[in-house]
Amino acid sequence: MREAALLSVRGLAAHFVTRAGTLRAVDGVDLDLASGEVLGLVGESGCGKTVLALSLMRLVEPPGRLVAGSITFDGNDVTAMDTRTITRLRGRGMGMIFQQPRTSLDPVIRIGNQIAEPLISHAGMSRAAAAREAIALLEAVGIPGAEAKARAYPHELSGGQAQRVMIAIALALKPRLLIADEPTTSLDVTVQAQILALLRERCRALGTALILVTHDIGVVAQLADRVAVMYAGRIVEQGPVGDIFAAPAHPYTQGLLQSAPVLGRRRERLAAIEGNIPDLSRPIPGCAFAPRCDHRPTMGERCDREMPPALAVTPAHAARCWRLATP
Ligand SMILES: Nc1ncnc2c1ncn2[C@@H]1O[C@H](COP(=O)(O)OP(=O)(O)O)[C@@H](O)[C@H]1O
Ligand SMILES: [Mg+2]
Numbered sequence: 576m577r578e579a580a581l582l583s584v585r586g587l588a589a590h591f592v593t594r595a596g597t598l599r600a601v602d603g604v605d606l607d608l609a610s611g612e613v614l615g616l617v618g619e620s621g622c623g624k625t626v627l628a629l630s631l632m633r634l635v636e637p638p639g640r641l642v643a644g645s646i647t648f649d650g651n652d653v654t655a656m657d658t659r660t661i662t663r664l665r666g667r668g669m670g671m672i673f674q675q676p677r678t679s680l681d682p683v684i685r686i687g688n689q690i691a692e693p694l695i696s697h698a699g700m701s702r703a704a705a706a707r708e709a710i711a712l713l714e715a716v717g718i719p720g721a722e723a724k725a726r727a728y729p730h731e732l733s734g735g736q737a738q739r740v741m742i743a744i745a746l747a748l749k750p751r752l753l754i755a756d757e758p759t760t761s762l763d764v765t766v767q768a769q770i771l772a773l774l775r776e777r778c779r780a781l782g783t784a785l786i787l788v789t790h791d792i793g794v795v796a797q798l799a800d801r802v803a804v805m806y807a808g809r810i811v812e813q814g815p816v817g818d819i820f821a822a823p824a825h826p827y828t829q830g831l832l833q834s835a836p837v838l839g840r841r842r843e844r845l846a847a848i849e850g851n852i853p854d855l856s857r858p859i860p861g862c863a864f865a866p867r868c869d870h871r872p873t874m875g876e877r878c879d880r881e882m883p884p885a886l887a888v889t890p891a892h893a894a895r896c897w898r899l900a901t902p
Contacts, residue, residue: 687725
């Protein structure tokens with residue numbers, strides 16, 4: 576049985592409104608996440624993954640703005656929260672880690688103090704207790720010589736260590752949800768797998784749900800319980816990881832899987848999806864993927880005219896493709 580929803584997103588839209596026009600970065604997203612669940616959010620660069628992640632924490636900055644939809648987290652309406660409540664939520668309820676760990680660390684503060692800070696300000700720990708806890712957290716994220724490393728400055732860490740520290744900070748207050756936006760993209764390939772395994776292990780240990788944002792669908796196969804595929808500001812397919820990999824229903828997901836390098840096997844040439852993502856500053860009346868879709872010629876004009884709704888493949892698996900509506 577599925578656990579009660581921790582996060583429930585309906586019709587969420589985040590637009591950038593400038594003199595040049597309106598860019599629909601997130602345009603009607605529905606998403607559900609259960610407690611402790613790992614969701615892989617995948618899609619090509621520019622599909623709106625980062626803006627969606629920021630929207631969930633209400634961190635989109637002007638000219639960006641949430642223009643529609645609801646975000647329910649742990650039973651509370653995030654879109655209606657005042658500044659104090661949302662600040663507390665970001666501290667204790669939801670954590671986030673980003674692609675560039677170093678830019679999120681303060682270069683002039685020792686890392687032990689950076690980990691201790693939220694424990695003091697949000698959890699009310701004493702300075703001494705927080706310092707001890709910071710060392711324990713460094714050990715938990717696999718930093719050798721944690722006691723000495725706590726006194727180091729960010730520039731003394733490798734990229735992988737910096738991301739481990741970010742994970743320690745983000746999980747220090749045991750949030751119910753962690754959003755990790757391409758957390759390993761800037762790291763060496765060998766380090767990437769270790770960091771992803773660590774993320775999953777720490778989230779499991781704390782019962783923290785994880786939204787793992789990545790442009791690499793291969794990463795999702797090993798880590799996620801469920802997958803949401805994003806294209807042009809919308810979730811075009813969503814379901815359990817096994818179903819999505821065994822029987823992808825949306826042509827875009829099929830394309831992503833065909834262009835993903837097969838693990839442990841080297842392919843000569845990857846079959847990249849032809850064409851580019853559409854210009855999000857123009858309204859798209861139909862399926863945004865239609866211009867790149869192999870099925871479009873046999874499907875007719877409906878694909879260009881009408882946006883397909885999320886259609887069920889199985890009760891837990893849905894995709895926005897008109898092919899699922901044709902008997
Ligand atoms: N601050 C911004 N101002 C204007 N447009 C933005 C801004 N941030 C993102 N966008 C646009 O929003 C769309 C989605 O971007 P993003 O969420 O970063 O994609 P992804 O994370 O999937 O690569 C892109 O077209 C991008 O150019
Ligand atoms: Mg991004």
